Amino acid sequence: MNRILRLGAIITLLAPPMQAMAQQTSAVLYKNPQCGCCEGYADYLRDNGFEVDVKPTNDLAEISRRAGVPEDFQGCHVTFVDGYVVEGHVPVNLVRKLLSERPDIAGITLPGMPMGSPGMGGAKEEPFKVYAVGQDGAPTVYATE
Template sequence: MQRRTFLLGSAAILLLPIPAMADTGIRATLYKSPLCSCCEGYAGYLRQNGFQVEVKPTNDLAEISRKAGVPEAFQGCHTMFVDGYVIDGHVPVNVVHRLLAEKPAIAGITLPGMPMGSPGMAGTKTEKFVIYALTKDGMPPTVYATE
């Protein structure tokens, strides 16, 4: 009788949802052009670093970025939303973690363009990456980090 009780109890425990195990990553939603493969590479890079990324192909990427406060000259090839921030372009994960830990009063950050060697991009890094802070008040972006 004890064995049966043990087995039934063990089975019941295995069927219970465990929030800590079910929700371990930082949730992110990444909007990208349907034809862009480097954005999929960036999403994979984020997943390898503990993020839960939902990828949403769109033909309105420039409009999504603009509405999120990313000036045209500072846009990357995809726009992501994480914990109330916009993150545009191939921003290294350590800078994303810094943003989420510091929680500055900004709209988000961006690495404009598609720099060679940035996360998700092919090639070798040939220059410093300049990541800009996007303000909430329409002021010009300022340097947030260099990598």
């Protein structure tokens, strides 16, 4: 009987953390219908615990512009996660940093399609410079990786 009570107490203590682990962060990724690397990035997010809804569109530049990402800082896809825009092939640790710190910005962007970035092929050629996009659209360096 004593063993059963202890086991019940342990299960009760572990239940909330296990439920929290089961909850995934939802993301919506807009991409050009023909882009394969965007699917690679969606898979990368899924492999790292995100629930990703991929939406093909021919209006990618307009969606990015409305999200506050200047043209020179746009990537090949745009993702919306928990109230933030994540543009391009941003490493997941920086997405998590954004979501945990919750800065007063529109989001973050890794412009272009850098080799070796998540979802892209090839070897990383230089450090990734990820920019914060302010509510006013003025980009500043958020992190270098």
